[in-house]
Amino acid sequence: MKKETHMKRLPHTIALLLLLLTATSCDSYLINGPLDGMWQLQSIERHTPDTVIQTSSDLFYSFQRHSVLVGDYINPNELAGHLKEEQYISLFTLADDSLTMHEFHLYYKREHLPYDTTRLKRFGIYDTPVTFHVEELTSQRLVLCSDSARLTLRKY
Numbered sequence: 001m002k003k004e005t006h007m008k009r010l011p012h013t014i015a016l017l018l019l020l021l022t023a024t025s026c027d028s029y030l031i032n033g034p035l036d037g038m039w040q041l042q043s044i045e046r047h048t049p050d051t052v053i054q055t056s057s058d059l060f061y062s063f064q065r066h067s068v069l070v071g072d073y074i075n076p077n078e079l080a081g082h083l084k085e086e087q088y089i090s091l092f093t094l095a096d097d098s099l100t101m102h103e104f105h106l107y108y109k110r111e112h113l114p115y116d117t118t119r120l121k122r123f124g125i126y127d128t129p130v131t132f133h134v135e136e137l138t139s140q141r142l143v144l145c146s147d148s149a150r151l152t153l154r155k156y
Contacts, residue, residue, distance in 0.1 A: 031065060032094055034139045038062050039153040044124040046149050059123060061153060068092045068101055070123045088120060090128075099144060100131045124151040 030036045041059040045052050058073040071087030089107040093100045104120060117128060124146075132144035132151070142153040 032063060034137055034155075035063050035094060035099075035142070036065075038156040039142055040156055041123060041151060041153050043152045044149050045152075047147070060156070061123070063092070066091055066093075069107060070104075070120070070125070071107070086119065088123075094134075097134045098131060099134055100129055101125065102129045104128055124149045 039061045041061060043052055060071060060073070062069040062071075067089055068091075069087055069089045087107040088104040090101045090104040092102065104117070104125070120126075120128070124144075126146070126148040130146050130148075132146045134143075135145050135150075136143040140155045142151075142155070144151045144153070
């Protein structure tokens with residue numbers, strides 16, 4: 001009789017273990033808290049000259065583990081938007097309220113486009129490496145400030 005009771009509990013025990021393993025494994029890649037994920041760049045406020053640049057709705061930053069990808073979508077409003085040809089990737093470090101993005105590299109291209117760091121300006125990156133002060137970081141809003149610009153982003 002005891003053996004039958006143990007056999008009935010076995011599927012429930014296995015299901016519980018699988019649920020616990022799944023829940024803990026999902027958190028293992030979110031090492032940067034609310035920073036991890038896709039962020040839409042909404043505006044760039046230049047310090048010199050003092051201007052505000054409203055960005056197109058398709059520019060994004062994507063933070064995962066120790067890397068950041070910047071790029072844009074062709075049709076961001078469509079359900080299945082496609083990435084444009086040119087994207088840049090960099091390693092980054094996050095310590096206290098400081099976010100440093102190191103040298104960027106061209107991540108993906110189908111055409112042979114020359115790598116030009118001036119192309120990063122449309123993302124609010126005017127120097128590499130660049131260090132941003134994290135003014136605000138919530139699950140929905142990110143505000144970064146460097147010596148050159150203040151970036152406002154929202155979570156996708």
